Amino acid sequence: MKLIGIEEHFLTQEVKNAWSAISLEAADPSVAFHGGPLEKRLVDLSQERIALMDETGLDVQVLSLTTPALHDLGRESVDLARRANDAVAEAIARHPNRFQGLATLPVTMPDEAALELERCVRTLGFKGTMLCGRVGNRNLDHLDLLPIFQSAAALHAPVLLHPRAPDKVVRDAYYSGFSPMVDAAFACFGLGWHYDAGIQFLRLALAGHFDRFPDLQVILGHWGELVLFYAERIANMDRVSGLQQPMMTYFRRNLYVTASGMFMPHYLEQAARIVGYDRLLFSTDYPYQYRPGGDARRFLNECGLDQAAACAFAHGNWERLTAGLSTAS
Template identity: 75%
Template sequence: MMKLIGIEEHFLTAEIRDAWHAIGLDASDPSVAFHSGTLERRLLDLAEQRLALMDESGVDVQVLSLTTPALHDLGPQAVDLARRVNDAVAEAVARHPDRFQALATLPVAMPDEAALELQRCITALGFKGTMLCGRVGTRNLDHPDLLPVLRSAACLNAPILLHPRVPEMAVRTAYYSGFSPQVDAAFATYGLGWHYDAGVQFLRLVLAGTFDRMPGLQVILGHWGELVLFYAERLAALDRVAGLAHPIATYLRRNLYVTASGMFLPHYLERALATVGADRLLFSTDFPYQYRTGRDARRFLENCGLGEAAKAGFAHGNWMRLISDQIRA
């Protein structure tokens, strides 16, 4: 059968969970409370139970990434924590090299240290890229302070999976509140807020000229482009005022990859295909959040409507090409 690689598949460690609780992140980020029960058990497992669930869904390889909000709210203590997490994940990959790959966990509040850790992860540990969760404190990803991380990724040919995180409190209060606490939290996160936030972060990188300065930098958006692709025609109107080197459509086809994140909807795939092209489609299941039984992932691949060459690219070929020219030790 065609090899199937899921590139947005998450994990958590007990140490990171405890670090979130130690700084009281539960009070400001409702997603912290989502990591409990069955979800937490699946996130914490990097061994046989995860492999069994992969087999059940039809996924051959998971590219492991730390779940949101990652280390974005931790200060200097995140430097050593990131190294320990990355070393532990590297050990899991070494135990199952044909089943796991990894994205680097970075201490992004310390950008210079984060850039060095990304270099270590790519060149020494064999990781394939990194995952960032939008804002770092009050700083958006286009903030000048965070340039070392972006430059490191560009120099290493390391793609950045730009993952959603909860919008800041003022945005949540203005747009996502006024219902019950449970509805407010869901509306601001997986219901809608997460996805607008991630899409806005990517567009801020575009409008800040990031891809003019670093044309080789590659970003991955999950959930079929975090709403960006569905407004490509409206975004094109910004070309008149943005002062960029290229139309926004160029950055969508040159600097953006799009993945499914378990949203197995053929009409979303068709939109992504039309906007970014077949060679920029990646597969993912958003494990464990979108996990469903019955070889769901494999069935979607087999019935997605793509021709055989494009289907192979979607399943694994586009990802393997994206990471093929990374720098190694």
């Protein structure tokens, strides 16, 4: 059974240098998490990565630039995005049966980002894009960023919403008071990342993006970035939202959910209860959640799904989602 991981990350030295040039680590503590052995795995787009894919049982990685991507860079991000996407396209050309791509976008330049997404889908054959939460001080629902979602909707290109560190004011209020290392972990992979990503999805819904673009498809990792576990409470916002549809409709019509290496069958069941088995996607969150011992393949075999549902989870749902991409120039 083919196994496709749709949230698998990379980093280029050029992007890391751009982060350093603006001292981004002072504003986003997650930047410091990309060093050492993780950096070695992130920058490799060849044999070592493929060997680790084979070891865990993954056939295909859908590559995306790791958080915080280009969300804090200015005009220079236009060329940075193009070069990062071209590097991914070259890796796919070398290993067409092992890699696919999600577009890296210069999101601080929304019109240019929309054009780059179109280039990546129509020319490079990418499968969608990944966004990493806020762009500067703007949430993703800000009207300035609407061209990106217009482009994604027109292309039928899914948008993966990836976590990023909360704003410093939020970190200081809720995730501080311990050691610097504990504060950073608490604000990022401990919990803060996931609240931030889930909130970005809810903001898109409450801002009416799924009314404007009924076919827009968004992906949340980590079994729905917490919000699926409060779907019943979130549904109470129907009383005041003024939206065209109930909140549960957006969960079931506009949202896909992926595992991100959190291999827990009861989380899978909760996600399926809200969005349906036809909206579950597989991912390992490489290299952050990588564990040796055939971990990915073992979870697929032991997650409790029947043959048809397991095939859909492993590859079928992703292939169906991306089959409708608008690739005509």
